[in-house]
Amino acid sequence: MCGRFIFIEPEDIYERFDIVERPSLPLQPNYNVAPSQTFPVIVKENPPKIIFMKWGLIPHWSKDSADFKGLINARGETILQKPSFKDSFRNRRCIIPTNGFYEWKKGEGKKTPYFIHLKGKKLFGFAGIYDRLQEKSGQILNTFSIITTEPTELISSIHNRMPVILSPDDESRWLDCTQTDTADLLSLLKPYKAEEMDFYQVSLMVNNPRYNSPDLIEKVV
Numbered sequence: 001m002c003g004r005f006i007f008i009e010p011e012d013i014y015e016r017f018d019i020v021e022r023p024s025l026p027l028q029p030n031y032n033v034a035p036s037q038t039f040p041v042i043v044k045e046n047p048p049k050i051i052f053m054k055w056g057l058i059p060h061w062s063k064d065s066a067d068f069k070g071l072i073n074a075r076g077e078t079i080l081q082k083p084s085f086k087d088s089f090r091n092r093r094c095i096i097p098t099n100g101f102y103e104w105k106k107g108e109g110k111k112t113p114y115f116i117h118l119k120g121k122k123l124f125g126f127a128g129i130y131d132r133l134q135e136k137s138g139q140i141l142n143t144f145s146i147i148t149t150e151p152t153e154l155i156s157s158i159h160n161r162m163p164v165i166l167s168p169d170d171e172s173r174w175l176d177c178t179q180t181d182t183a184d185l186l187s188l189l190k191p192y193k194a195e196e197m198d199f200y201q202v203s204l205m206v207n208n209p210r211y212n213s214p215d216l217i218e219k220v221v
Contacts, residue, residue, distance in 0.1 A: 001159075001161050003034075004034055005126075008029045008099045008121075010026075019047065019048050021049060023051075025052065027040055031216045037055055038053065042125070053094075053143055054070065055146075056072050057088065057143045058071075059087075072146065073145060076127075076186070077189075080186075093129055095125035098124060099122070099124075100116055100117030100118070102206055115201075116199040117197070118196055125166050126146045147163065148163050148164065155199075162191060162192075164192075202217060202218065
């Protein structure tokens with residue numbers, strides 16, 4: 001699964017993802033994005049647009065957000081079989097901008113956190129899906145989920161899943177919700193190139209979702 005990630009270059013998002021219109025709220029660096037937080041997500045408009053969404057997808061058919069625990073991850077292998085995900089996969093795909101993510105390796109009675117990133121810690125995008133729920137109050141709640149896949153050999157030494165990282169060449173295909181060829185879309189849900197990734201151990205402070213500081217991505221020596 002993917003349960004924490006970072007977003008540390010908010011100014012780079014506009015050029016990297018061809019976003020012209022800036023959101024009304026300023027984007028802030030976040031070294032510990034956690035489930036239930038509100039986060040800037042990229043959706044397909046013309047041109048692409050940033051929408052703030054809550055991490056943890058709640059299907060539009062849910063009666064009330066309070067009655068449904070948000071789904072932070074969606075397995076790519078079964079995404080079309082799950083009622084909570086299949087409609088969003090076909091019609092509401094998004095990109096979650098990030099500079100890397102955390103994963104925990106199980107050991108003898110403990111879990112050790114690692115920071116996983118593309119070499120150079122450059123900005124990239126997770127494949128995601130989202131949904132819109134109209135609350136009883138009439139307010140629209142936007143929520144998203146990160147799609148996961150089998151890990152590369154590199155990541156498998158830490159965890160048995162990894163988020164789907166889109167290559168820049170595939171991002172426009174993923175966002176284009178006029179694209180209805182599910183076989184083509186499913187082909188994008190694959191492990192990223194191991195040779196372009198790296199990881200290292202980080203502080204246990206990342207276990208605290210309220211702690212948000214640049215030192216979270218410093219290497220433990």
